[in-house]
Amino acid sequence: MADxxxxxxxxDARGSFCPGPLMEMIxxxxxxxxxxxxSVYSTDSGTKKDAAAWISKSGNQLIGVFDRNxxxxxxxKKVK
Amino acid sequence: MVDKASIVLESGTVDKLMAGxxxxxxxxxxxxxxxxxxxxWALMEMRKNAGENTKLGVEAKGMEKQLFSIMKxxxxxxxxxxxxxxxxxxxxxxxxxxxxxxxxxIGKEDLDPMIEEVIxxxxxxxxxxxxxxxxxx
Numbered sequence: 001m002a003d004x005x006x007x008x009x010x011x012d013a014r015g016s017f018c019p020g021p022l023m024e025m026i027x028x029x030x031x032x033x034x035x036x037x038x039s040v041y042s043t044d045s046g047t048k049k050d051a052a053a054w055i056s057k058s059g060n061q062l063i064g065v066f067d068r069n070x071x072x073x074x075x076x077k078k079v080k
Numbered sequence: 081m082v083d084k085a086s087i088v089l090e091s092g093t094v095d096k097l098m099a100g101x102x103x104x105x106x107x108x109x110x111x112x113x114x115x116x117x118x119x120x121w122a123l124m125e126m127r128k129n130a131g132e133n134t135k136l137g138v139e140a141k142g143m144e145k146q147l148f149s150i151m152k153x154x155x156x157x158x159x160x161x162x163x164x165x166x167x168x169x170x171x172x173x174x175x176x177x178x179x180x181x182x183x184x185x186i187g188k189e190d191l192d193p194m195i196e197e198v199i200x201x202x203x204x205x206x207x208x209x210x211x212x213x214x215x216x217x
Contacts, residue, residue: 015154015155016157017154017155017156017157018102019102019105019106019109019162019166020157020162020165022105022109023105023108023109023165023166023169026108026109026169026170027168027169030169050109054109057110058111
């Protein structure tokens with residue numbers, strides 16, 4: 001599948017509440033290197049929008065938001 | 081210059097403290113520097129010996145038990161943990177209100193280590209005056 005990009009780091013924030021998954025993602029982003037792909041798993045529906053917005057606003061690359069049957073996977077690439 | 085948010089936490093009820101700490105996180109996510117001034121009932125909850133906070137605002141009357149059990153069941157983090165996480169991720173400073181601390185005989189050593197310093201209102205307003213966002217919760 002086209003969306004099967006192997007992430008360098010997976011943040012499993014399933015079960016974590018707003019703003020947990022977004023904050024976990026930002027933490028992982030800060031520790032990552034340029035070019036790293038980060039995936040966040042979240043069951044919190046607000047994160048789907050918030051995380052995607054954060055990725056675009058921060059000038060990074062949103063690879064995709066995938067519905068994984070019971071949770072969302074938000075994947076980004078650190079470009080700056 | 082980085083955008084600043086200034087937030088006063090006054091209420092000591094769980095609903096308001098949770099809302100406040102989540103908004104602090106949102107400000108961090110937006111790259112803002114956040115200064116939080118903790119006073120009155122929120123400062124009482126910041127005491128090391130405050131114990132478990134089971135207070136809710138009047139609108140929650142009759143729903144307290146239900147709400148706390150849902151929060152426990154869904155493992156919702158405490159407002160203090162949410163605030164701590166925001167401090168780890170971003171540029172967040174939390175200050176205690178000197179006036180209320182003096183009034184109640186609370187010293188910095190009695191307060192959660194999250195409280196960086198106990199300061200006067202004028203010092204906080206000086207930090208807050210060029211903020212993009214100011215909230216009183």
